[in-house]
Amino acid sequence: MENLPKPIVQIRQVTKSYHRGEQWVPVLTNISFDIISGEFIALMGPSGSGKSTLLNLIAGIDKPDSGSLKVNGIDIATLSEADLADWRAANVGFIFQFYNLMPVLTAFENVELPLLLTRLSRGERRERVELALSMVGLTDRVEHYPSELSGGQQQRVAIARAFITDPVILVADEPTGDLDRASANEILAMLERLNSEMGKTIIMVTHDPHAAKSAHLIRHLEKGELDVTN
């Protein structure tokens, strides 16, 4: 038993529904599964299958209606909004489909942003940001604003911002959805490196079977339920 890999995410009987008009529409129904530490998992499924909702719940930006959702031993469904914000800052790195960079901040400042919530000194922050930007190959774009970068470069900045705080999990929602094939491949290679070299647990939502191949494990969702046949 002691040699079994440790689950970093434990999802148990999680349900979630949304209010649309006068009706409650179920999005996730009794979802239960574990994600092992150091795993690179892809969540796939058709539109409306609930994969993004599940990712949002794991990332702590949404709350389930019922069930428990433990990340690194903490049931995040029970945390208050303020505690959840602190928890996200320390434990989750976000990679969005449309990068979600602050347009008024440079690449350096965007990557530095999550570190402002830590106790690191200015010098320590600078050191970390420079290292992160060099890891994503953007040392020559430090002072550029997002509007001065290509889509692929912006997503690399977003990846640097995601891992700068050394989070427990990285969540990526369609990280290649807005990119051409070459840029998408670069981003996927970068995610694979983060997983293999830095041991980051990555949970990625994607429509793209090619992108999903980068993951070690693919989970399919169908109408809010895990498709166990795949």
Add this chain to the structure above:
Amino acid sequence: MHFLKLILRNTLRHKLRTSLTVLGLVVAILAFGLLRTVVDAWYAGAEGASSARLVTRNAISLVFPLPINYQERIRRIQGITAISHASWFGGVYVTPKNFFPQFAVDAKTYFSLYPEYLIPPADMKAFLTDRKGCVIGRKLANTYGFKIGDTIPLRGTIYPGAWSFTVRAIYDGAEAGTDTSQFFFHWDYLNETMKKAVARRTDWIGVYVIEISDPDRAAEISTEVDAMFRNSLAETLTETEKAFQLGFVSMTEAIVVAIRIVSFLVIFIILAVMANTMAMTARERIAEYATLKALGFGPYFLAGLIYGESLAIALAGGVLGILLTFPVADRFSEQVGTLFPVFGVSLETIYMQAAAAIAVGITAAILPAFRAARVPIVEGLRSIG
């Protein structure tokens, strides 16, 4: 530091929108300041009034005169230290739009009651010895370029005829609020002229100005003066100089109230414009706020960003508006000439302008900040792309 940087860069993000909003604020704060200054100017006479001076006029109306022989009887009342008189002349200098107040006064006694009128002794002496001499205020002199020795022709309206006066003295105000737009000449000259022209109009004056030793006894002495002439041909009404001046203001109170309402309406309108700008700005950035929240920034940080931006715009507009109020008020004062004898931007007006700008900045940000702080992250992120 990053917080301020983010506020500043967000403020300058849509330069045209920010510039137009700042421009709107500048105009509103400037208009507010000017209108408040006009209201202040309206009350300037009352503000500059002395509590040690009483004014006695005809009880029926100010347009009815009082006999000159009341002077000695009033003087005998205990507590009165000095008495003089003044009569509204109402002459026209070249054209009726060149309005300035003209008074026929008892030259020997009048100016000792007004220590705030600073007249060089030599010039005063020259005035006293010239029956057709006059004393004018510095603002009046500057407005029309009058110098000592100049002749000022006036066309009489209340006292018909062509009148001519020689400037013998120019008085300065002891304080910024002192009215220096007035014109004084010898009542003796007026009275003697009237004696030849319309005998029944001689030995009448407009108002008595009374100096009392103890301002606390103003009400008591006023009652005593009025009691002295009760049931006489010309009953009197005595009041403090301030009440007398406020009586003039009350005649035009509706205008003052209208100006006050308009001044606040201007602020309300710019508040609506500013609130719209901030709401639009916050709505456009909802995905950014959601991202910041996802990264762990709390609702107070987001509210701070919006409040900071709103206050930065409001303060920029406020400061520029306040700075522009001074030259514009000076220009306005030049244009209206002696219509407003005292026209200056008061410290209180500046405080009110600053308070209005800050209030606009804070109020305009309330709803956008509340919405940004409350927006669910998932919903906010969905608004992108």
